[in-house]
Amino acid sequence: MIKEFTKGFIKENPVFVMALGLCPTLAVSSSVMNAIGMGLAATFVLVCSNIIISLIKGFIPNKIRIPAYIVVIASFVTIVDMVMEAYVPDLHKNLGLFIPLIVVNCIILGRAEAFAGKNNVVKSILDGLGMGFGFTLALIVIATIREILGAGQFLGFNVLPTSYKPVLVAILAPGAFIVMGILMGMMNLKKKE
């Protein structure tokens, strides 16, 4: 049972192992603050949609399951968007257009199709939490590297001496690919041992 929760951390990490949700990972990991915000918002949507989809899996005919899943996911993302804009406008402004992008985060549709559509609610909740946590973890690791190398900062605070010349490419798209690629490679090496 617990395995359903922990598998998302390392063994089946959505970013480094299953290569899901790479678009938002690349885009949001330029700063740790954004990474944390995005990770938490995506986890919330993932757990909620897993619950609903697991509950109604009996009622959805197989042929229309994808559109049905997407309606559920998009609804939760819209709810997150509206609630954040109303109650935490500053954080909402920081995450900006990344929130609507959660809809097309493949992790959420992927888990709905591969797990929630075939398992009970309790297991789906654990799966959602674990995958979401693994996603957030991956985002934070990448963002830490990119923010420190590319801006000399961590969570907006300067952590390197002012004489440090930031490696700008680290916060641009190529930097994202390179950092992610190196980390994936390292994880594969570790798995082979």
Add this chain to the structure above:
Amino acid sequence: MKYYLQLGFVLLLITAIASGVLAYINGLTAPMIQENQRRIKAEARQEVLSEATVFDSIGAFNNEAVYAGKDADNVVVGFTFLASLYGYSSNIKTMVGVKPDLIVNKIKIISQTETPGLGANCQQMEFQAQFSDQSSGDLVVDKDGGQIVSITGATITTRTIANSIRNGLEYLTALKITENAETAQAEEEAVE
């Protein structure tokens, strides 16, 4: 045939329920969001024209009212408008406070989603401070031969902000010209 009708009906049911829930949440949050927007703009207005205690609407620019700020003695201490132009990856909205001689007093960027670490650095105080005390003609980026220092790796963002402010100043200039023309006209007619 009946099978496809059944498929369609299930989708209809799911989307109907989803729409209902969303409409409900929207009803709850929309007023809060509008109030947040209004409050942010009012605070920004006060910040870019700190001597003003009253703001009178004198026109509209970018779908936002242009205000003449007056102090306690009802003397005009300046104007405010909302500068807005699409930058590198988002609409950049800047609240601009202008002195009566149409020199920029202070600006405050209230909305943007430019690239974090690059264009998004336009939010920093030091960057926004360099727009103070600039006239319309001074609002040129260094890459275009002017004095405004662009953010490293974000010339487009910088140029957009400068241009958007210049647009607003030109609007104000035109407004004041018409105001002066109307006042002159009225004085002429009064004399006759």
